[in-house]
Amino acid sequence: MPLPAVRLTALLGSVLLLAACGDEPAPAGAGGPIAVEATDDACKVARTTANTGNVTFEVTNKGSKVTEFYLFAEGDRILGEVENIGPGLTRRLIVEVTEAGKLQTACKPGMKGDGIRGEFTVSGEGRKATDGDAGLAEATKSYQRYVNSQADSLLAKTTEFVDAVKAGKVEEAKALFPVTRTYWERIEPVAESFGDLDPKIDGREDVIEEGMEFTGFHRLEKDLWQDGLQADSAGVADRLLTDVKDIVAKAKAVELTPLQLANGAKELLDEVATGKITGEEDRYSHTDLWDFRANVDGSQAAVAALRPVIQGRDAALVTSVDEKFKALDELLEQHRAGDGFKLYTELSEDEVKALAAAVDALGEPISRVAEVVSQ
Amino acid sequence: MTGLPRRRLLGFAGAGVALAGAGAAVGALSSSSSSSDQVRLTGAEAVPFHGEHQAGITTPAQDRMHFVALDVTTTKRAELISLLKEWTEAARRMTAGQEAVEGGAVGGNAQAPPKDTGEALDLPPSALTLTIGFGPSLFDERFGLSGLKPPKLIDLPRFPGDDLDERRTGGDLCIQACANDPQVAVHAIRNLVRIGFGRVSVRWSQLGFGRTSSTSTAQATPRNLFGFKDGTNNVKAEDADALREHVWVAPGDGPDWLVGGTYLVARRIRMHIEIWDRTPLAEQEQIVGRTKGVGAPLGQVAEFDPVDLHVKGKGGQPVIGETAHVRLASAEHLGGVRILRRGYNFTDGSDGLGHLDAGLFFLCFNRDTGKQFVPMQAALAAKDKMMEYLEHNGSGHFVVPPGVREGGFWGDTLFT
Missing domain, CATH: 2.60.40.420 (Cupredoxins -  blue copper proteins)
Structure with missing residues (x-):
């Protein structure tokens, strides 16, 4: 997860109240206030x-x-x-x-x-509201299908992961950890919009608020890789499954707007730039590159859903986004190891820097998608 | 080179009187901050060193800052006291636009290293203020101060999201130098550090290039690196009641040596400006809770319109969101708590990943950190949506002794 703030406005509650309140003092209208x-x-x-x-x-x-x-x-x-x-x-x-x-x-x-x-x-x-556009309506439906499929897989894999933890099968649980997180990270901005659930599922030890218990994926990560399974690990695993079930139900019920899709695509890359590129996210397992890949996948899926609309309005932007995704893909694929990825700690400084530059290069055109969608 | 001591040309008349150079008409600017003797700084003049409170707190915020935290390396109380006396004398001189030592730069023995480093020769006082603070670690057994530690000089709690770097955190002492010319601020710190060799050593230091708060109603509100006006609702020098309530330690607050002093909190806040710059304007404004142009609270028209947390829009959603920065930091949200902010923008090279290491060096002064800064930062760290773009990686808490009287020295009420 990112820092603990809730991405409510960005993805879900994006009520653009007084959207015109930008620079000019709000005009009082004929006759003043x-x-x-x-x-x-x-x-x-x-x-x-x-x-x-x-x-x-x-x-x-x-x-x-x-x-x-x-x-x-x-x-x-x-x-x-x-x-x-x-x-x-x-x-x-x-x-x-x-x-x-x-x-x-x-x-x-x-x-x-x-x-x-x-x-x-x-x-x-x-x-005229832009939501009336048939192309945009199709885009949100298409992305919703993606969210649903990822949410189903998240639940299935979390169940396997939790079972492994509870059975004390450390190696199996370790192997399942980055795979399970892939489904989480792909739809992270949607999941994060449900306030309290995100820190419970994906909170890092350093960003947990005082008085709040350290639970979820990263607590189990710490147990599996660093401390060994604890007396309460099974309980933490049960709670994780309960919270994931909860969030899956909510994610499938949520209605997204095209603007939220566009911002979601951008936020997934922000996640990479602030959390994954620094190796902060998975500090015990060092499986950050799995999360990195999943965030990029999720961003790509949101852009793909909007693609027909962007293509019609700004074809050059599509070309630019495609190029930058491709460059980042190629770079990431160099770090494959077996079915997964190298550990973050195995990357050289230059390799990390090259990944960061590719993310920044992609982030700029992606940040223009919302503007095109809102036209 | 005339051989004249630095800045004598500029017309320094003596302690307690400030004269500007070259005929500019300027009144005395008292650091005791009653509103009648506040004058607008023209930028080059001297700010009086003596007063009830130290300068550099309610002084209209200068444009530049050099802040240093130091560890005391001597274990002898007498050496620490003599250092504070030497520092005070040098600070008196430098804030008046003089060299650290009379004739220090070029007036001494040609076979001796100059006693002033010289880079501020020919520069005006530039409103230099030097403000000293004592960290919690100073009050241990080394100097016999353990019984005199103010109970309110707490170790700050860990806030969610803190990523503090030991090399930018803590310190036995701190000195804040603010001036309208960066060279003047750096010269002052450099010379004070030099005087202290063998008794103190630099723990960490920070440069700031643009003020992010106004501390006087005579100043326009500046902008931080997110491009937003910052410090609109700051406690201002002209508001004597607010200063008494929120900034100065009063008789009865304890301990007695601290009356007229205050507490300083420093936080080095890295801002992920690259990510911020990709964020839509509407979202930036919702995160802050103000418009970017004029700086009006959302739902209002002008910068100084009161922040109204009770206005709601479509569907009854608050116009200033539940996670907006201005809501969480507002006195209303925090049960009346306010602080005097005096921060600066910084950029310190790169983070090694193709980004600028930029941000805001947050400085605030308050009367009781545990009841003012701490609850405010706890609320922000827990809920502020802006936290996604921020990382606190340096921190310090210091007690700021009262101002120096004529003939006194920094911290004399503590040491005598």
Whole structure:
């Protein structure tokens, strides 16, 4: 795993709130910010019409209770809200409204109930969502199939690995360790998006938070290669299987967007650049090159799914990505040993540096995929 | 070469009075930091050395830094004290724009090595400040200080993700030199180190080339190597109440020798800038919790608009995410905790893998590290999404004694 932070925004929860809030101050729209005067029994909205784009509310609580202000779309879908507005305070809410329609405003004095509602009408041009593109829809479906197949293999191999550990078959478990991790590493950004599960399954000893137990693959790696199996190794193995089952179910249920695919492809290479290239990931077994290969595989799979779309929009980018993948592939394959790879510790400094340069060379064009997909 | 001592030309009048060279009109800048005597630094002038607090903390952050951590090699208390006295005298002189020793560079015996190394001859004071700190390891049996160790001078806990390099960690002493000319800062450290040979030796050192915080409202907010404004909500020199509450050790905080002092935390934070540079703008902004252009908190318009953690967007998702840097580091999230940051950007060559070894040398001052820096860093290390791009590989915790009075020396309240 990477450092312990959760990749929520990147892959799953990528709610591009206020996506237009880049550099320019959010335009207040025609007529400037809309003043809202909230009291304990009224919710006066100075203007109840706006155009699509950023709509700014300045909410002043003139009542005695702490209040909240909401903007709802049809069916009470929240478009924006500001909470915890104490008496006497003024707070700002900027909402990016992308489609015209009948909305509702609401103040919630005392922060409960349905609130004091009002009509709010938005007119103007809507913005077309890229998700409607048939090619992109096919891309996400195709990648989802990849995630499903890898998740199935992950579960099957983890079961074998855990059985070997519990049976005390150290050599067999050691042989299964890098193979099992391959399926994990290929879909790592998807798995990592499930908050707490990632550190439990893939946490390294140095990044575990205080008070949290060191469990998962790397704990068993330490037992197998360094400390020998411990009294609680079997228990740790059982927990690993439980956590993997959990994450497999979640990964198969998740719905990905094309942008998440593109960012996932990039993040897999980031993983390689910060974790694998330094030999930090598998510090006891030194099987980092297996993980390296798997991250590159996963990145390649995400790009492959998006390929028809990128090809149509920026053919030169496809050529560049292909070339760089090929160069990295060739370099990696030089370090094959039998069915697997050399140990990280067997690589010379120059070999590590050459791998790092190839990853960087690929990382640049890969980082442009998201932009092309979002066009 | 005129043979004149360095910088005498620039009009140094005596301790406690600061004059700028060549007719620039500048008032005295007190390190005791009441807002009335704060003036905007023009860059070249001298910052007074004496005061209630050491300079280099609330002094408007200069552009350059040279920080050094030292181990004391002598075991004699008297030698340590005489070193502190010699250092203080040299620091007094150098912060005023003079050579470390009068006539030191070229005015001495031609058969003797010069007593000042000379590279700052002809350069103005450049707002040089020199700030000393004492590490936990100084308070052992060697110098009879074990009973005087401030209980709050803790060994920092290990934070998740720490990858500390012993060769960039700890130290019995530290000296922070800040100036608007890097040569002036390096000259000061070099000469202090030289004075200390036989009594101290350099443990590690760090250069910084661009300030990453403003410590005065008169300063614009600078940017770190992620390209974002850093230190917008810093504790500022003009906010006397905040300094009293969050920075200066007060009577009753204990120990008595430390009143008017503070605690310094240094962290060398490697930034994986190559990876960051491949990250989409929208994601960069979500990680930080501010816009990259003007530096406004997400959901707001201007840089100094208050960070509002209670604004939510589509589907009730917080606009400033649960793992955004500004949320986790905010006083609101941390129960009112704040620190005074004074960090610098650095690049130190390459990592050997085709990347720059670049980052932020984090420096902060606070009144109680265990209650301020530690919970803040614990929250960031555990949840901050930015941690994926960072690696803390050097660390130090030091107690910063109060300012030096006329005729006093660094740490005199501890040693006498």
